[in-house]
Amino acid sequence: MKNRILVIGAGGQIGSELVRELCNRHGNDAIVAADVRQGETKCVFETLDVMNAEAIRQTVKKYDVKEVYLLAALLSATAEKFPEKAWQLNMEGLFHVLNLAKEKIIDKIFWPSSIAVFGSNTPRQNTPQYTVMEPSTVYGISKQAGERWCEYYYNRYGVDVRSLRYPGLIGYRSAPGGGTTDYAVHIFHEARERGSYECFLKEDTILPMMYMDDAIRATLELMEAGTEKIKIRSSYNLAASSFSPAQLAAEIKKHIAEFTITYKPDSRQAIAESWPQSIDDSLAAQHWGWKHKFSLAAMTADMLQHIGAAREKV
Ligand code: SER
Numbered sequence: 001m002k003n004r005i006l007v008i009g010a011g012g013q014i015g016s017e018l019v020r021e022l023c024n025r026h027g028n029d030a031i032v033a034a035d036v037r038q039g040e041t042k043c044v045f046e047t048l049d050v051m052n053a054e055a056i057r058q059t060v061k062k063y064d065v066k067e068v069y070l071l072a073a074l075l076s077a078t079a080e081k082f083p084e085k086a087w088q089l090n091m092e093g094l095f096h097v098l099n100l101a102k103e104k105i106i107d108k109i110f111w112p113s114s115i116a117v118f119g120s121n122t123p124r125q126n127t128p129q130y131t132v133m134e135p136s137t138v139y140g141i142s143k144q145a146g147e148r149w150c151e152y153y154y155n156r157y158g159v160d161v162r163s164l165r166y167p168g169l170i171g172y173r174s175a176p177g178g179g180t181t182d183y184a185v186h187i188f189h190e191a192r193e194r195g196s197y198e199c200f201l202k203e204d205t206i207l208p209m210m211y212m213d214d215a216i217r218a219t220l221e222l223m224e225a226g227t228e229k230i231k232i233r234s235s236y237n238l239a240a241s242s243f244s245p246a247q248l249a250a251e252i253k254k255h256i257a258e259f260t261i262t263y264k265p266d267s268r269q270a271i272a273e274s275w276p277q278s279i280d281d282s283l284a285a286q287h288w289g290w291k292h293k294f295s296l297a298a299m300t301a302d303m304l305q306h307i308g309a310a311r312e313k314v
Contacts, residue, residue: 001029
């Protein structure tokens with residue numbers, strides 16, 4: 001089969017959901033899932049280390065890959081524990097894939113950025129696409145540098161690379177790992193399993209969030225949009241709803257009346273406070289028609305329904 005799509009980081013929070021949806025749309029034969037750890041997928045799986053440029057090149061050639069989704073990264077909280085490793089992993093992997101496109105071996109790349117590109121000097125409400133950035137985390141620094149390199153490769157070499165600044169992502173099929181927004185996934189599982197949750201952020205810490213269904217749809221809509229519609233080659237602001245742990249807990253209580261939440265902020269609090277509270281994604285709307293579907297209420301209902309259903313099956 002020709003023109004396959006390769007997903008690197010296929011075992012991660014976004015990767016596992018994206019592979020599932022790409023298989024549904026294009027068929028299992030069209031997708032190659034890759035990760036450092038062996039995973040369960042409907043499509044072909046390759047064990048692949050994003051730091052190994054030659055291995056990526058071989059995989060691309062072996063399967064005649066034309067499109068790459070590069071999702072392997074160390075997220076904000078983990079990256080603070082291993083700053084140099086995070087910088088290397090987050091940047092080198094990107095160069096390996098950008099260079100394959102520069103050499104015209106592949107045609108198109110998706111690479112995720114994040115709200116972590118913003119910092120404490122950024123306007124926190126309705127943060128514009130173009131504004132002061134100055135990220136203070138290693139993760140944010142790597143994402144901002146990556147954005148600059150994506151735009152550079154587009155301008156200088158014509159590389160068709162597309163990117164989104166994801167907010168915190170919430171889904172029931174996959175677990176997050178090492179992020180500051182992870183509480184918003186854990187809380188649902190603990191609410192179902194224990195009826196209580198101890199949150200590592202303060203109750204009033206508002207962050208931009210998005211349901212995974214919206215995030216996957218945004219990613220595929222961006223990738224399927226005509227080239228003329230993609231006017232930003234660094235990374236697009238993307239948004240759905242913003243809320244605090246207390247607001248999310250109140251929404252969960254509408255479904256599980258006895259649910260309780262306590263707060264024990266840790267080092268992730270400072271990271272959260274350096275990020276915006278809400279994001280202006282109007283350029284994504286104007287350029288390629290983006291619009292989120294899930295509100296906080298709709299997302300909470302859907303999460304609890306699916307997590308409940310999974311538990312009943314066990
Ligand atoms: N969700 C990510 C994190 O918390 C941000 O991109 O690290």
